[in-house]
Amino acid sequence: MNTCSKCGNQQIIIQKKHSGQSLCQECFIESINEKVLKDTRKYKLLEKGDKVLMALSGGKDSVVALHILNLLREKNIIDIVAVTIDEGIKGYREKGIEIAKGNTRTLGIEHRVVSFKEYFGRTLDEMMGQDGTRPQGDTEPRHACTYCGVFRRWILNRVAQEEGATKIATGHNLDDETQSILMNYLEGNINNLIRIGPKSESRDERFTVKIKPLREIPEKEIGLYAIAADLNVHLAGCPYVGESFRREIGGFIKELSENHPTIMYSTLRGFDKIKSILKKELTPKGNTGECRRCGEPSAGELCKACSFLEGWE
């Protein structure tokens, strides 16, 4: 009979193919908590006294990250303020916001809901136009995820400044990270490739440091944690997610993982080993300036968010 590798309980909820370990509900939750907190120390993601801005969508990844980081808040090691960004996706985002509010209320964590409408004057639905394909006036068709990513990053950095946060935490998981490594390598996007890591390392102090505490936890295990710990999470897919290169790569890695269960870990480990050399050799020279429109740090005259906004005016 298969029993829990830690306590011998016969009721196991996971058999880890990559390590051969079997775990019961209680030991699984404990092992994830320990792994995340260990990685937080190993990569020096947090320091005592940090004020963490948790990017909380209400989805499983960010809710799990919030609950685990809260273990450090309870010990008075860090402070947390959560922010939920309402992109303005009708019929989808409302539920996530309610769930995010519920989680922060339960934990007694300060929570802000901010929107694209309030910062940029339009919702994502309005940006994408009636037919949902592209913003009016934009000649180059782009996926909604491109706009959403750019505007969300802008808001996160701005809210972090407003809140005096010293770190921004996101719920990125092992699947997200290996997809990013493979995508950027295959696309030859070395600038983005060398930015991947557990902690952002911008030389510009105006960018708040971003951390990914769940970076070494597979997405499936985060889903299992959310159910096992009985967390209230928003389980739904964004209506704008269509076919994308990331999705193709995600499918490819999942397929490979069936017969090669360690493939995501080895992709990450291999990349982490060569990253410092790549970074040293290939980091673009030059200082970051300031966006003439919003004042945020930017390599060009306009930051990416403002270049979209100006294009639509």
Added chain:
Amino acid sequence: MQVKVIFGEENLTEDVPEDYTIKELLKKLEIPSETVVVKKNEAIVIEEELIQEGDTLEIIKVIFGG
């Protein structure tokens, strides 16, 4: 033998043979096992778990892609 299956809004009754596993049921229903967590009679189980007559199986989708 018959089992009750709950998947999202759907409530199904499925006929499955003896010694059938969760993994085989997911395959029959064409649900990728790496995207779901399964509860048997309200307790989380692994996909190698055997199904028994009268079981209630809740299939919870946790990965949506994107």
